[in-house]
Amino acid sequence: MRAAMTSFASAPTRDAVRPDGRFGGRVNRAPLPPLGAVELSDEARREIASVWLVQAATEARVATSFAIVRASLDELGADPGLIRLAARAVDDEHRHAALCEDVAGRYLGHVVSPYAPLPDQRPDHPGASPELRRALFVVGQCCLNETFASAYLDVARRGATIPLATAAVRALLSDEIDHARIGWAFVQTLPTAVRDGLQAWLLPLTVCNLREWRRIHLPSDDRLAAHGIPAWSDAQAGITEALEGVVLEGFRHAGFDTRALERWARRGAPVGEVV
Amino acid sequence: MIFKAPRSVRHQLLHTLVFSSVLALDGCAGGAGLTPTPQTTSAPSEVTVAALPSGSGSSSGSGAAVAEDPEVQVASGDPRYCERGWPTTKAGTRPPAYHCTTVTLEDGTEREECSDEVGPCVLR
Numbered sequence: 001m002r003a004a005m006t007s008f009a010s011a012p013t014r015d016a017v018r019p020d021g022r023f024g025g026r027v028n029r030a031p032l033p034p035l036g037a038v039e040l041s042d043e044a045r046r047e048i049a050s051v052w053l054v055q056a057a058t059e060a061r062v063a064t065s066f067a068i069v070r071a072s073l074d075e076l077g078a079d080p081g082l083i084r085l086a087a088r089a090v091d092d093e094h095r096h097a098a099l100c101e102d103v104a105g106r107y108l109g110h111v112v113s114p115y116a117p118l119p120d121q122r123p124d125h126p127g128a129s130p131e132l133r134r135a136l137f138v139v140g141q142c143c144l145n146e147t148f149a150s151a152y153l154d155v156a157r158r159g160a161t162i163p164l165a166t167a168a169v170r171a172l173l174s175d176e177i178d179h180a181r182i183g184w185a186f187v188q189t190l191p192t193a194v195r196d197g198l199q200a201w202l203l204p205l206t207v208c209n210l211r212e213w214r215r216i217h218l219p220s221d222d223r224l225a226a227h228g229i230p231a232w233s234d235a236q237a238g239i240t241e242a243l244e245g246v247v248l249e250g251f252r253h254a255g256f257d258t259r260a261l262e263r264w265a266r267r268g269a270p271v272g273e274v275v
Numbered sequence: 276m277i278f279k280a281p282r283s284v285r286h287q288l289l290h291t292l293v294f295s296s297v298l299a300l301d302g303c304a305g306g307a308g309l310t311p312t313p314q315t316t317s318a319p320s321e322v323t324v325a326a327l328p329s330g331s332g333s334s335s336g337s338g339a340a341v342a343e344d345p346e347v348q349v350a351s352g353d354p355r356y357c358e359r360g361w362p363t364t365k366a367g368t369r370p371p372a373y374h375c376t377t378v379t380l381e382d383g384t385e386r387e388e389c390s391d392e393v394g395p396c397v398l399r
């Protein structure tokens with residue numbers, strides 16, 4: 001009983017969650033279910049836990065990305081609803097870090113050490129004006145990165161069978177959808193000058209953001225899919241579907257010329273060297 | 276390309292992420308500088324990407340970017356195609372291109388240094 005009520009996230013990571021966040025300081029709407037009786041070797045438990053712990057680090061890093069997005073929306077005079085969502089997204093990503101640590105800890109059976117923080121990373125968008133750069137930040141992080149994240153989680157959700165993993169993936173997905181919507185609503189409210197500037201950047205922006213997703217490391221098979229960790233090829237297939245069925249359609253819906261993107265996608269959407 | 280997905284049905288996330296996104300807006304009229312963009316009131320074309328003839332499009336717009344080709348742009352040294360994108364939130368089994376090595380400092384102590392650098396940007 002106790003396991004169902006206790007968080008296995010580290011104290012520093014839980015402390016980063018704001019009391020005025022989406023769930024009033026709680027990490028999730030409801031506590032995650034216990035792992036329960038699952039036949040797993042110690043090695044498998046460690047492997048699954050390490051993936052969820054790495055994800056805690058990457059989720060937390062995106063809190064920094066959203067601080068930039070939030071400031072950018074503010075400086076652009078964007079709709080207040082979008083600014084509020086972006087501000088909340090900063091805390092969402094800290095909650096996600098705690099949620100991922102919680103999952104990792106449940107597989108290990110003890111509270112985890114805090115994730116190892118990753119260096120901040122953001123694009124520079126060389127040559128863009130300050131105003132255009134801010135818009136590019138919003139489109140890159142929200143329309144592209146969070147849409148690809150949603151597609152990834154959609155694949156993970158379909159493969160997850162362990163209730164703990166299913167609940168965690170669903171919780172993450174419902175928030176990432178909100179984060180992507182910031183971008184898709186934003187591109188429908190652009191002044192003409194910013195829109196024209198963005199048009200010329202759509203292809204490089206998409207190439208560079210997709211490249212990051214092509215570089216993620218996942219198992220070559222679906223042996224961990226039940227635990228919310230899809231095979232690399234399945235994740236990439238879902239991301240490719242989203243590129244064509246959501247990103248291209250979304251830009252088209254917002255009135256952009258997507259012909260260059262379509263031609264690139266038809267050729268297999270090459271992104272260059274994948275390390 | 277190995278990732279050929281069936282595109283005959285509209286992606287289930289399209290409605291959730293894109294069409295429903297306007298619900299996130301407080302309202303645009305009178306906003307500080309950002310006004311609603313005239314956009315297609317009808318749903319996006321059902322024509323699939325694969326069915327489009329080369330050089331044609333189902334979209335509107337100025338066409339300024341139509342001539343761009345990532346391979347040409349990279350070959351010409353266009354830095355827009357070679358920068359890092361936003362970091363992903365789902366790194367998988369380890370962070371992308373996050374390589375750690377142990378280096379020996381001048382005083383003989385060892386320290387782990389991690390790099391997030393990527394290799395040259397060569398489209399292929």
Ligand SMILES: [Fe+2]
Pocket residue numbers: 059062092093096172176364
């Ligand atoms: Fe997240």
Ligand SMILES: [Fe+2]
Pocket residue numbers: 062089093146149175176179364
């Ligand atoms: Fe997110």
